[in-house]
Amino acid sequence: AKQLLEAVRGPEAVTRLQDQLHLAVAERERALALPRGARNAVERMQLEHEKVELLKTVRMDIFRIREAMLEEGRRRRYLYEEEQAFSQAELRRLRDLDETTRERTECIQMIFKNYVETTAARDALNDAMMEELEGSPTELEEYSSSAYQNSFVQHKAHSECLEAMLTTRLAGRRREARGLAENIGLA
DSSP states (O other): OHHHHHHHHHHHHHHHHHHHHHHHHHHHHHHHHGGGGOSSHHHHHHHHHHHHHHHHHHHHHHHHHHHHHHHHHHHHHHHHHHHHHHHHHHHHHHHHHHHHHHHHHHHHHHHHHHHHHHHHHHHHHHHHHHHHHHHOSOTTSOOOOHHHHHHHHHHHHHHHHHHHHHHHHHHHHHHHHHHHHHHTTOO
16 A cells, blocks of 8 residues: 555656756746846845745745755665565565475375375285285285385385375475465564
């Protein structure tokens, strides 16, 4: 809201100051030309005295206008710097949000891929167990075939990897929540 108000007020203030400066310069020119209209030496001295007084007043007016223009310039520079800082912070926030979204998407894709591989490894382990059970005389016999051992190792590796990915994703969600809280000013 402050930026919108200043966007309207700023140009109006500069235009008003420029108009005042134009009038002050015109008044100065009039004061400088004042003694030329004298008809005699006494009138000339009176007009010179008036000229000096008018020039003092005009100089003060010009000085006041100059200071007001400098102040307006400082105000505008401060507003532009504030707007730039806000824009840079917003850009940083959007980049962080984009990076977080990309990271989340990649993590979810990796988890899904690993889940599919873990499911396939579990199915292969179940198939190897069924083959082992069909070929063994007793159910108490240990699973010893290489197909079963390979399936078991693959399933264990994929399960551990899936567990690590889910833990990483959970940490990512916490980081996202913390980043969101910082962005809205709660942290």
